[in-house]
Amino acid sequence: MNDLPLWAAIPVTLLLLFGSALALIGSIGLVNLRSFYARVHAPTLGTTLGIGSILLASMLYFSVLRTRFVLHELLMAVFIVLSTPVTLMLLTRAALYRDQREGSSEVPAVLPSDPPEKEVP
Amino acid sequence: MRRLLPYPAMAVAMLLLWLLLNDGVSVGGVLLGGALALAGCAVLAALRLPRAHLRRIAILPGLLRDVAIEVARSNNAVARLILRPPRERTHQPGFVRIPLDMRSPYGLAALACILTATPGTVWVDYDSSDGTMLLHVLDLIDREEWVRIVKDRWERRLMEVFE
């Protein structure tokens, strides 16, 4: 990592530090938020701007280093953008379903229109 | 033509993804990627997905820009909330049930992705019988406000595109 001009090294440095700091803050949120439903929001920091800025840093670094456009990081960005909401939705729904079955007071009760007990295996 | 290439835009997108994965354009890469894109579209056609009717594509760039701004803004808000010492944390997490007018499955999927990708809000559930969705908000101060935000900021504009 030696022959990178300064005008490229500075943004790469800033993006790397910003992205990893956001990922760390998100994971700290996993540790110190109180309930599961509050913690669900914490990793989103890393999976949106966090990984986004690290991918941008990597794109910039390799494009300048190889003196051609290296764009395959875009692939991972697309994949992360599509997959993170899906996993979070599935997980939150599963957690809600489990809490509702246990009758927890922290979650809204089952609505009459929600699927009744027939889904219980 | 329709039989050979049921989803032209999807085929082009798949070919581009393949070229991105290869990190370069070569004759072999384009041929193999084209074959894979055709095969992938044949699989998609076998799934018999409902067709999406995209209207008013012109407002999509503005929408994407607003999503990016909103994601950056709420990253900042959630990061501040996490770094605050526990005693000073006054946020109230909670669920909101929001009635939606949108029925297009692709519009709903887009809304779900936007809301969940924004830190601080997670789409939890959608009830297709009465068209309401359940949203979890990290800092729920005012329920009416959230209903208004979701409907005015996102749902109305997504309906312009998808319905």
Add this chain to the structure above:
Amino acid sequence: MSATLLSGAVLIAQILLVLAMACAAWRVLRGPRAQDRVLALDALYVNAAMLLLVFGIRSGSTHYFEAALLIALLGFVATAALSKFLMRGEVIE
């Protein structure tokens, strides 16, 4: 000048990401419920993918990128399957 700047940034970024993985791992071990562990596991996967990207910058090779992409893919499939399992108690219906 730019080399010291970059190697410092890469080092700090690696330390921050390892700390992030440690926080996520703590939550995986601590629980208290299965959904907490799955959520933390997902965060662990994403942090590992980011760490590999930073390794790629450090070594100047794009091969790490493919490993990071694979980790992200596997993390997605694993989390989706585990969420499905929490919902119904079985992965495939």
